[in-house]
Amino acid sequence: MTAATVYRPVGTARIKVRLPYAVGNRAWIHSILGDLTRPEWNREDKSWDISRQHMRTLVEALAERFGSVDVTIDFRTNSRCDDRCRDAEGDDCDCQCMGENHGGAAYWRNWREVGETTLVATAGISQRVFRVVSR
Known part of the structure; x- marks a missing residue:
């Protein structure tokens, strides 16, 4: 632990x-x-x-x-995701895509594209939990 x-x-x-x-x-x-x-x-x-x-x-x-x-x-999943997230730089993101799209990552996963730049997902708050270890 x-x-x-x-x-x-x-x-x-x-x-x-x-x-x-x-x-x-x-x-x-x-x-x-x-x-x-x-x-x-x-x-x-x-x-x-x-x-x-x-x-x-x-x-x-x-x-x-x-x-x-x-x-x-925690990530918000109750609003839209779009090119602002996909094209983002830096680490801070509380977008509904849980970082899946952040900075150009696999923006098509688990998303329905609506319009030219808008991505839509289900509502709610989700969490990602991970362990960071020293190098």
Whole structure:
């Protein structure tokens, strides 16, 4: 079982990061993400709430520190997908295609093309769960 987890909900909410308790966890987060980062301890969830923009850097650092990290990402499946997703650059995407189309990946899978650039799928929220291991 992995020692750390990262959860990214749909929308603009902050990511939730769980790692084993250590006195220096806040300082470690600052050393990875910079002193201007404002991690907030969520007592109810027993996790750190951190800005979404830091997800990739944090996942890589957690994998390096703990050997692996389990990542859960929610994706919206209740709206349309189109060339904005397919032609996207960067990592942040909460599109309904669950990243299948992101950046030009197999945009035809499990989608019905409607019009020139619109792709349609079923409604709901889906999750992808994966483990990232250190190199």
